Amino acid sequence: xxxxxxxxxxxxxxxxxxxxxxxxxxxxxxxxxxxxxxxxxxxxxxxxxxxxxxxxxxxxxxxxxxxxxxxxxxxxxxxxxxxxxxxxxxxxxxxx
Numbered sequence: 001x002x003x004x005x006x007x008x009x010x011x012x013x014x015x016x017x018x019x020x021x022x023x024x025x026x027x028x029x030x031x032x033x034x035x036x037x038x039x040x041x042x043x044x045x046x047x048x049x050x051x052x053x054x055x056x057x058x059x060x061x062x063x064x065x066x067x068x069x070x071x072x073x074x075x076x077x078x079x080x081x082x083x084x085x086x087x088x089x090x091x092x093x094x095x096x
Contacts, residue, residue: 032055033055033070033072033085033087034053034054034055034087034089035053037053037070037087037088037089038051038053038089040089041053041089041091045091045094047094047095048091048093048094048095049092049093049094049095050091050092050093051089051090051091051092052089052090052092053087053088053089053090054087054088055072055085055086055087056085056086056087056088057083057084057085058083058084058085059080059081059082059083060082060084061081061082063082063084064084065084065086065088066086066088068088069086069087069088070086070087070088071084071085071086072085072086072087073085
């Protein structure tokens, strides 16, 4: 498991930090779909403290992404067949 801490300066000069914990593998060379979606969720709601963001890849021709998911790819790969890849972000904890 890898943990990344993100920090930013607000206009008021206050700093805040949020942790992004990655499980499964370490990513090199850029942000994953769930990382980008988590950052967007934090930016959109200052009260969010924790979100659960996940990416799913389905190889079922009839796969449907859940409501609210961001679909990154839906199509047919010449080697793997039908693929649907999407990201879901769920608020987990908000400040009171």
